[in-house]
Amino acid sequence: MxxxxxxxxxxxxxxxxxxxxxxxxxxxxxxxxxxxxxxxxxxxxxxxxxxxxxxxxxxxxxxxxxxxxxxxxxxxxxxxxxxxxxxxxxxxxxxxxxxxxxxxxxxxxxxxxxxxxxxxxxxxxxxxxxxxxxxxxxxxxxxxxxxxxxxxYHVKCFKLFPDFQMFEIGTECSATLAKLDEFMVKSMQKDQVIRLVSDDPTADLELLRWAEQKQQEIVEILKENNKTYAASGNHSSNYLFNIIIRKKVN
CATH class of the missing domain: 2.40.50.100 (RNA polymerase II/Efflux pump adaptor protein, barrel-sandwich hybrid domain)
Known part of the structure; x- marks a missing residue:
C-alpha cells in the first residue's frame, strides 16, 4: 500500500x-x-x-x-x-x-x-x-x-507478491480460465497468490467475471504495453494484463 x-x-x-x-x-x-x-x-x-x-x-x-x-x-x-x-x-x-x-x-x-x-x-x-x-x-x-x-532487472511491483506465476500469451481467455481453475484446485492453498499474464484483449473483464462466479479475489490488474506485439502490428494484442489473484475459496 x-x-x-x-x-x-x-x-x-x-x-x-x-x-x-x-x-x-x-x-x-x-x-x-x-x-x-x-x-x-x-x-x-x-x-x-x-x-x-x-x-x-x-x-x-x-x-x-x-x-x-x-x-x-x-x-x-x-x-x-x-x-x-x-x-x-x-x-x-x-x-x-x-x-x-x-x-x-x-x-x-x-x-x-x-x-x-x-x-x-x-x-x-x-x-x-x-x-x-x-x-x-x-x-x-x-x-x-x-x-x-x-x-x-525488469522489476514488477504488485500489491501482493505472487506465490505462483502463469504466462498465457496467445491463448484465448476461455482456455486460460480452464487452466487457471485446474491449477488453483490442484496446486494452491487458501490465501496464496498467483500472477496471471495474458495478452487476450478481454482478459481483465473475463477475469473479473470469473472471480465473482468462483468467489476468488482479484487483488490488482495492471495493464502495460506489449511491445513485441505492438511492433508486429497486431493491434488486438497491444497490451499485456498482469492480474494478481488471491485464492479465497478451496
Missing amino acids: TTSSDHLIDNCAFPNDCLYDLENLIWIKFVNEVDRREDDSKEFLIGITPVYSYITGKINNLKVKPIGSLIERNKSIGSVESIIHFGTIRSPLKGKIIEINEKVINNPKIVNDSPFGNGWIARIKTINDHVVSDSIKKMEDCKDDLLAQIKK
Missing part, C-alpha cells in the same frame, strides 16, 4: 523517509526513540528494496546474525534464499544488531509483500559515528538510479 510519503517509480513505492544503498539493494531508516537509547548513538531499521525482492523471487528462507553481533560496514547481517536465488544482506553502516524481526524469520514472504513495512529485517545501533556514507542516498538523489535498476 502506498502512502503520501512514498515516491512511486514505475508502480514500485519507495518511502521518502528511507535512505538507499543502491549497490547492495538495501534501505535503512533512522529511528528516533529516545527511551531506547543510552547514549548519543542512533538506531536504524534495515531491509531489502523491491528490486532485491523481485530478483530473489519468493523468499523461503531468511537468516540473520544473532542479536549482539557486531557488523562492519558493507558486511553481511544475514541472507535471503529462494528456489532461484541466494543473496547476502549487507549493512551500509557499522553497528550492532539489537533486534531481529522474528515475523519475517518465521514467514519470509512478508519481506516480498511489504519490504518497507512489516518486512523490515533488523534494528541496528550505530557504533562510534553515524555519519551517512557516500554509498547511501536520499530519495531525491537516487530516483533516476532506482528507475534504471527497475528497468535493468
